[in-house]
Amino acid sequence: MADDKQYTFRCTVCGYEVTIDEPELPEDYVCPVCGVGPELFELVEED
Numbered sequence: 001m002a003d004d005k006q007y008t009f010r011c012t013v014c015g016y017e018v019t020i021d022e023p024e025l026p027e028d029y030v031c032p033v034c035g036v037g038p039e040l041f042e043l044v045e046e047d
């Protein structure tokens, strides 16, 4: 079946979390809470 792996990223500034199905956030992604770009998000490891 399809690989439905998802990736959760956390904003290191405000703690907002977003889950997408790609291993990287889009370059133009901005945090809806504090407005920072993807370079300030970190990948959250899930098990």
Ligand SMILES: [Zn+2]
Residues within 6 Å of the ligand: 011, 012, 013, 014, 015, 016, 031, 032, 033, 034, 035, 036
């Ligand atoms: Zn933020």
